[in-house]
Amino acid sequence: MMASMNRLPAPYGLLLDRNESITFSFENKSYQGYAGDTIASALAANDQWLLSRSFKYHRPRGVLTMAGQDANTLVQLPADPNVLADREPIVPELAVTGQNYSGSLNRDRSAWIERFAKFMPVGFYYRAFFRPKGIWEKWVRIIRQKAGLGVIDQNYKPVYFDKQYLFYDVVVVGGGPAGMVAALQAADSGAEVLLVDENPVLGGSLNYARFDAQGQRAGVLRAKMIADVEASDRVDIKLNALCNGWYTDNWLPIIQARRLYKVRAGEVILCVGALEQQAVFHNNDLPGIMMSSATQRLIHLYGVRPGKTAVILSGNNNAYGVALDLMDAGVDVKLIVELRKNPQYDDIARSAIARNIAVKTGHAVYAAIPGPDKKHISRVDVRKIISEGTCAAQGEIIECDLLCMSVGYTPAYQLPCQAGGQLGYDDETSSFTLTNLPDSCRLAGSVRGVQPESETDSMNFPWPIFPHPDGKEFVDFDEDLQIADIVHAVHDGYEHVQLVKRYSTCGMGPSQGRHSALPTARLVAKATNKTIAETGVTTARPPFAAERLAHSAGRSFYPSRRSNMHYRHLEAGAQMLQAGAWYRPAYYGPIGSKAEAIRGEVRNVRNNVGLVDVSTLGGIEVRGADAAEFLQRIYTFNFTKQPVGRARYALLTNEAGVVIDDGVACRFHQHHYYVTTTTGGADRVYQNMLKWNVQWCLDVDVANVSSAWCGVNIAGPYARHVLEKLCRDVDLGAEAFPYMGVREGTVAGIPARLIRVGFVGELGYEIHVPQHFGEALWDELMKAGSDQKIMPFGVEAQRVLRLEKGHIIIGQDTDAMSNPLEVQMSWAIARKKPFFVGGRIIAELEKAQIKRTLVGFVVNDRQAPIPLENHLVLDAEHMVGRVTSCEYSPTLDKPVGLAYAPLGNAGAGSQIIIKSTGGVRVTADIVDLPFYDPDNRRQEL
Amino acid sequence: MTTTTPTHHLRRSQLYRWHVNALARFEEAAGSAVVTEYAGADNEVNQATRLALVDLSTLPRVGFKGPGAPDWLDQQGAQLPDSPNQAVRQQDDSLIARLSDYELLILADLNLNSTLPAILQDRWSLASANKTYSVPRSDSHCWFALTGADAAMALSKVCGVDLRTHKFADQTIAQTSLARVNAIILRNDLAKTPCFFLLSDVSSAQYLWHAILDAMVEFHGRSVGIAALRALEAKPQ
């Protein structure tokens, strides 16, 4: 194999496995790299520096940080857009393309946009496209096409992502020297420690930076520290793992491969390091211009020579270590452009200078100049600094294909600030501080500010910003924002750095201001005559880096609940619906036959006998000497005089007098009620009862037994006949066990509670049995009822049946404002009780006139479209109410429904106008409820 | 041991179809069927030392709550844990778990030798047991056992409480959320093998069974029968 042209020999390339070469493609051209290479490093080894086109102007972009901290390296994989090329490892046959271009990455037809840049200042979108009305709709398609990043694979096959909870005494984020020392010290004190690093190896800056003139020290330290950490059985190490935020009480989302770890730490030590910053000058975004740390990463981690001829822009002594690294790697270092006028050198700098590197102090790179293909740096214009940010009129042109920027660092303040830390800046020394963190979250290493080891200059050059008449001095690479954009935003009146961000979009791109925050703060400070400390930086909320939605969505838990009879419904051909977490049979039959199925089930209940699973109803045991008193306070009705063996309707209102639930209260003993609730209301009602009970200290126990009981309602003229075959220990006679009676006995040998209810308007019994007997009960009843043509019926038929009988469903026929008076339930209110929840407000409401009432209506016009739930009731064109339920009634052979109507035309014989499907006005006749069997003869059989 | 089929009994676990499809062999347990073992599975005991899930939902258990419950149980000869979220093994091998000051849960032993659950159930009545109220734990909750060295790690995929064995002692209880359903987690080691009893809403049994099996995949866990648990309990591994 031909060696890639920029590849350095071993031992360069700490991460490479040179025994395994990998072939992949970029922009349909085949390349070779080694295992351990990222896409960007393998391409750089092959002298392919152009990686992407910028978001707005489609300018060529290449390696900037080589650490996954910038948006320059975003590329497209077949199934994934916006992949960081300087993080993503190459694998055999990986097909990588650029994104955000028209035509090809090399010849982007959209690059013309840049020439119109001066016509697109910040705020351009807000100002340009909103007039005349409707024009945005036309522009938006064009803009979206031009501005989108990457392509989503619409044929993506979901893969398995999951989550895990982990617990540690101490979590150390960042596996550099500070992190390793912190982890070892914590482990020595007896703590269980997790050490997290986003890189494939521990070591941090020891892996690539130069800590002494000879370049020996880092390697020795690194080997020792890693060996110690790996030897400690109290330290767990997670590599390629990103701690993507800090949440309250040291709750850390750590992403590794396809898993999101939710880690709870007793203490967190953030050793997240510092981020090197760019200088701002004309064409500072050209490929070939990169952070000095990026060149060191290329050389040491990936064995890539970052260029042939280099210029280094220096604002601190690190630049000289970089110069040594470059020279050692065979790069011709033409010049160090030293921003400092009187630099104080350290040992490394002195030893670099001793190797005869040319240094121009007090100079700046005023502009970078691309080569003829416009895609790479070829020269720099070096000029003397006259005053802060201003250069001499003339400069010297120097040829180079690499410009390293070593002008300063910001601490990686994102996680510390999420933990409550405050970022401070000292305008005198150009250095940062992080303070105010909680005691359980500490900092170590360069996140506390990069400090020179000896008495030398600050690592941050205070003003590496040089405006140019032609602009293109990029502050924010993600959003193509230049110096003038930031200054204009301030001049447009957005003086606060948070407003500048929102107006200009500065810092809102994929790199989230990691490199734009500092120059923006400097520019805003200057434009507003404030200090940088006063100006500050914008908030950096989690996540730190872009994360896949799959990590949040993966292996989510959606609990589902099934009654013990569940499979009997499926076997009977039921279409299931979900009511909350519950599966319930909607109707029995093929999907296409819904209407006929429901009609058939309704008729069978009216004419023969039907069976419906009511296991989803809530059940609450209320027991103790104060059981009746407790219900008296909770529900609207009167319960103290309720005889044992009887059930009573139980209507629940909240403190505001709004109807929130209903059921029946069955008195099985002087001190024992069994209260049912709606399917969705069980937990809430139970919770409410417990809360009241805690406050009242009554002699009563409240127990939620909803799941413990499985139930059916057997209903229809033959219900008693069928039940008699299975139940011999309860007298089922109409007088012995009347309507609203309750009994305990056995059904087919299964212990059961029997409740004579009339929800569907026929003779019927709810039979509640312990959950695990549910399926057997179902089988026995179906078998016993076969001669009487028993058929199961589903939720849909039950809704029709109860509607015919005029029974409301809480939550469907009531809303967040419905009081008992409006839903015609004054009869369910016991006014003489000293207290019930909601009673005081209902008493107030009774003094005033209610404004609406729930009425029953029928639609006699056979041509009219059947109204649906939430269709409006109109008075002329004004909405005066709404339909809450409406179904075709097989029994009455016409649509019947419930609707809120204004009190004025709510009496029987009145009419209401409903705006039905397609806007058709349907006239409905108001009738007295119920629609079916007003004398209750059927249910009291 | 009498072999049986689940549908031979009126009382059936929500999961019996799953067990049948997985070629379970069943035995009778208190008027119902429990999985003895699955046909074709090699060495379930060994599996249970590593990671295994067992459905014990049909085994007897009973609960009592109310301010008089501790005294009443004490009068019946039961030994109660001193504080909530602790469990105590009884002389007849049943287990009493204290869920709060005034709420107790009594679980039968795996060999069904214990008599206490049935005795308590028989003796209790609303009238006779002062301020003591029975709760139908046999039917309100499903009952699973998750056993083996990797059990705590598998649970860490579905539970936000630290259940690692050096942090969560034997015979302690966590009432918490398991794959987003409420659950009682009771650590009850079988000799030296870590074992967690999981009791959760019975209507969520199928959901939870599959959620836990899913969490077990990466540890090569699978379901086993009650025979493996008994073997572990009898013979320290």
Add this chain to the structure above:
Amino acid sequence: MKILNCPLNGPRNIAEFSYGGELHRMPDPSKCESREWVEHVFFNENKAGIVTEWWYHNASSYWFLAERNTVTDEIIRTFPASDVFKERVDFSKETGEAQE
């Protein structure tokens, strides 16, 4: 995720709990003015500072009280509701007085 220390179950992720609103002592429904009652039902003090709140541990069906600083979101302490509610509350028909 925040940790809440349940008096029954110890420190747990706050997702295990439901918020139950501010602690209000209910005025005597038979004696108080409508205005006072309506304020009790519909108004929260919404204080910036330390408030007492109801919290409910879902898995154990346990209500308790917490003192929380609404400015810093610091939970100062949690305690059983029985520390506050010690005696039976009665609503007497004759006098209309809530007897405590």
